[in-house]
Amino acid sequence: MAVSTNAFEMAQRQFDHVADLLKLDPQVREILRWPAREFHFRIPVVMDDGTTRVFTGFRVQHNDARGPNKGGIRFHPSETIDTVRALATWMTWKCAVADIPLGGGKGGIIVDPATLSVAEKERLVRGWVDVMWRNIGPRQDVPAPDVGTTPQMMGWMMDEYSKLVGQYTPGVITGKPLGGGGSLGRTEATGYGVIYTVREAMKHLKMDSTKCVAAIQGFGNVAQYAAIGFIEMLGGKVACVSYYDREDRVSYTVSHKDGIDPHFLMTITDQYGSIDKKKAIEAGYQIEEGDAWITKEADVLIPSALEGQINAETVQKISPRVRIVAEGANGPTTPEADEVFKSKNIFVIPDFLANAGGVTCSYFEGVQNDMNYYWTKEEVLSRLDTKMTQAFHGVLEMSLAQKVYMRDAAYMVAIARVVKAMELRGWI
Numbered sequence: 001m002a003v004s005t006n007a008f009e010m011a012q013r014q015f016d017h018v019a020d021l022l023k024l025d026p027q028v029r030e031i032l033r034w035p036a037r038e039f040h041f042r043i044p045v046v047m048d049d050g051t052t053r054v055f056t057g058f059r060v061q062h063n064d065a066r067g068p069n070k071g072g073i074r075f076h077p078s079e080t081i082d083t084v085r086a087l088a089t090w091m092t093w094k095c096a097v098a099d100i101p102l103g104g105g106k107g108g109i110i111v112d113p114a115t116l117s118v119a120e121k122e123r124l125v126r127g128w129v130d131v132m133w134r135n136i137g138p139r140q141d142v143p144a145p146d147v148g149t150t151p152q153m154m155g156w157m158m159d160e161y162s163k164l165v166g167q168y169t170p171g172v173i174t175g176k177p178l179g180g181g182g183s184l185g186r187t188e189a190t191g192y193g194v195i196y197t198v199r200e201a202m203k204h205l206k207m208d209s210t211k212c213v214a215a216i217q218g219f220g221n222v223a224q225y226a227a228i229g230f231i232e233m234l235g236g237k238v239a240c241v242s243y244y245d246r247e248d249r250v251s252y253t254v255s256h257k258d259g260i261d262p263h264f265l266m267t268i269t270d271q272y273g274s275i276d277k278k279k280a281i282e283a284g285y286q287i288e289e290g291d292a293w294i295t296k297e298a299d300v301l302i303p304s305a306l307e308g309q310i311n312a313e314t315v316q317k318i319s320p321r322v323r324i325v326a327e328g329a330n331g332p333t334t335p336e337a338d339e340v341f342k343s344k345n346i347f348v349i350p351d352f353l354a355n356a357g358g359v360t361c362s363y364f365e366g367v368q369n370d371m372n373y374y375w376t377k378e379e380v381l382s383r384l385d386t387k388m389t390q391a392f393h394g395v396l397e398m399s400l401a402q403k404v405y406m407r408d409a410a411y412m413v414a415i416a417r418v419v420k421a422m423e424l425r426g427w428i
């Protein structure tokens with residue numbers, strides 16, 4: 001689980017590289033290299049045993065030229081201000097590439113949510129809102145779930161905010177539970193969105209998806225629906241998924257000779273994506289320790305866990321069969337690993353394009369909250385497919401026209417849209 005590089009330095013390096021290619025004005029660079037605003041705070045929580053524990057929380061608002069800041073809140077024991085800065089910056093590019101009228105933000109709390117009781121989690125997320133409520137809102141900054149946070153937590157946060165402002169305000173947060181202001185399709189959106197882009201990449205590369213194998217890192221929300229989508233929408237096989245085992249403190253790759261069954265694995269997985277190893281073995285799955293997922297013979301790699309996982313060291317282990325890397329996670333590939341992908345001519349669908357389905361569906365959730373009229377799941381997913389397909393082709397066209405790597409092309413599309421909004425608003 002070690003993060004091999006500082007995520008924010010990585011985000012800045014990626015940006016600087018494209019800013020050089022674009023010969024971006026130094027003043028514009030200065031605005032976009034850093035978040036516009038940052039909040040660091042402490043949240044005291046009365047624990048079930050009566051003692052008080054103080055948690056550290058963050059919210060970073062990177063850029064709101066195109067609309068309110070938007071992005072998840074992550075609960076992770078190794079969260080830092082720099083991981084949150086990087087993730088907030090990537091959200092700006094993500095919303096721009098998906099062409100939704102939102103900016104970039106991210107929040108975090110340094111905590112392992114699995115160590116808290118349900119009531120402690122509720123007090124902690126309400127505490128986050130009690131600190132931040134003046135600086136979030138449907139027209140300011142709209143949080144959402146991410147690693148370690150759940151729809152139920154979003155429901156509590158919406159409730160806390162609504163109480164503080166004195167009116168029901170579902171649009172303050174997205175990823176809410178169904179029946180509590182949430183949107184149908186939000187659970188599937190990020191993973192399915194990854195698969196819509198993989199489908200388009202395969203058409204472009206003239207690959208037959210029914211003959212393709214994917215290796216997936218992670219088994220949280222994104223990985224689960226990416227696996228289902230790869231099998232059910234594309235007719236492919238998923239060789240493996242992986243997860244972090246809290247008890248053993250190591251990552252395991254879970255594979256099956258006939259391909260994994262994500263529906264079965266989901267029945268033996270907890271809310272944080274940890275699989276019951278014993279039950280998996282009983283059902284005929286093979287368990288390997290460490291980075292085995294990345295070594296599998298696969299056509300498509302879908303890293304859907306944390307940042308920095310494909311780095312100078314792990315990239316050396318990938319199979320020569322790999323043709324596509326679709327980044328379900330945010331920032332899974334370090335700039336060193338990117339160089340290896342380029343030299344091997346691997347087609348990368350970069351994070352803020354591949355995983356934009358989550359925030360796009362969040363945008364749909366906000367639209368439905370504003371209208372107070374809710375779409376069917378089919379309507380949501382078909383609009384999502386349209387948006388993801390358009391976003392993919394916008395980036396592909398840029399990549400072909402400028403003869404640049406897909407990640408650089410995605411940055412070019414995103415930066416141009418954000419710069420235009422800043423110009424139109426008279427910021428530059």
Ligand code: GLU
Pocket residue numbers: 070071072073094142143144145146147174175330355356358359360362
């Ligand atoms: N946390 C997700 C992401 O990184 C979703 C953000 C959102 O829905 O606002 O894209």
